[in-house]
Amino acid sequence: MKQKYDDNARIIKALSDPSRLRIIDILSCGEKCACDILEHFDFTQPTLSHHMKVLMDCSIVECRKEGLWSYYYLNNNNCNRLILFLMNLITDTEDCICKDKSKCECK
Amino acid sequence: MKQKYDDNARIIKALSDPSRLRIIDILSCGEKCACDILEHFDFTQPTLSHHMKVLMDCSIVECRKEGLWSYYYLNNNNCNRLILFLMNLITDTEDCICKDKSKCECK
DNA sequence: TCCTCATATAGATGTTAATCTATATATGTT
DNA sequence: AACATATATAGATTAACATCTATATGAGGA
Numbered sequence: 001m002k003q004k005y006d007d008n009a010r011i012i013k014a015l016s017d018p019s020r021l022r023i024i025d026i027l028s029c030g031e032k033c034a035c036d037i038l039e040h041f042d043f044t045q046p047t048l049s050h051h052m053k054v055l056m057d058c059s060i061v062e063c064r065k066e067g068l069w070s071y072y073y074l075n076n077n078n079c080n081r082l083i084l085f086l087m088n089l090i091t092d093t094e095d096c097i098c099k100d101k102s103k104c105e106c107k
Numbered sequence: 108m109k110q111k112y113d114d115n116a117r118i119i120k121a122l123s124d125p126s127r128l129r130i131i132d133i134l135s136c137g138e139k140c141a142c143d144i145l146e147h148f149d150f151t152q153p154t155l156s157h158h159m160k161v162l163m164d165c166s167i168v169e170c171r172k173e174g175l176w177s178y179y180y181l182n183n184n185n186c187n188r189l190i191l192f193l194m195n196l197i198t199d200t201e202d203c204i205c206k207d208k209s210k211c212e213c214k
Numbered sequence: 215t216c217c218t219c220a221t222a223t224a225g226a227t228g229t230t231a232a233t234c235t236a237t238a239t240a241t242g243t244t
Numbered sequence: 245a246a247c248a249t250a251t252a253t254a255g256a257t258t259a260a261c262a263t264c265t266a267t268a269t270g271a272g273g274a
Binding site for chain 4 (some may be wrong): 033034035045046048049050052053065068069070
């Protein structure tokens with residue numbers, strides 16, 4: 001249960017950087033290689049490589065190698081899962097933490 | 108345009124901590140005072156105060172004072188806005204960054 | 215007025231993260 | 245085999261953050 005928050009917090013942390021949000025937006029219209037993504041930014045190639053690693057480590061982005069190129073693409077299933085988690089979080093649902101009587105005296 | 112990513116990244120950063128995700132979950136079933144929220148956690152009262160400040164600074168949570176107590180509650184409108192932003196981000200929409208021909212050679 | 219209680223702020227500390235330069239790896243070409 | 249190109253890794257630096265202890269603020273009650 002606590003794991004649920006940790007796992008999603010890790011994904012959310014990966015998305016908490018403006019540059020990485022832009023990368024997600026760039027990938028939303030289809031897979032792109034690193035050099036195409038890099039054109040949108042002012043930072044260096046190793047910095048992009050770092051950002052892609054962060055996005056891949058939480059399985060929100062995946063990679064396909066082809067010759068010299070790395071093609072990145074969204075894991076749409078995991079993107080949708082994250083949004084479902086957030087919708088669930090802000091909604092008063094059955095698995096809300098408040099329904100855990102043992103730890104909360106909510107009416 | 109760039110502002111859009113910065114503003115939402117700030118909200119997402121506020122949500123990128125497991126404890127703050129739990130706080131959102133706790134607030135999803137209605138407003139709570141600080142001491143009720145604190146009961147769910149092992150950290151100290153000043154640490155909770157810090158987390159509430161982070162959540163309030165990005166307008167995802169608001170506060171109502173009543174005597175000695177501070178009652179916190181979700182700003183549902185801003186919660187929904189965030190989810191809409193994310194859904195838009197991962198979807199290939201008209202305002203995708205890729206449609207900006209001046210900066211991207213997407214087919 | 216003095217005390218108690220709920221919450222906020224200040225300041226310190228250890229950890230994590232974003233970025234850079236330099237270099238490594240691995241594939242394709244001549 | 246030697247070289248060029250795309251991407252990844254290593255290591256350093258600076259900034260941001262989560263948490264703590266100590267203290268301040270501000271409202272209610274005796």
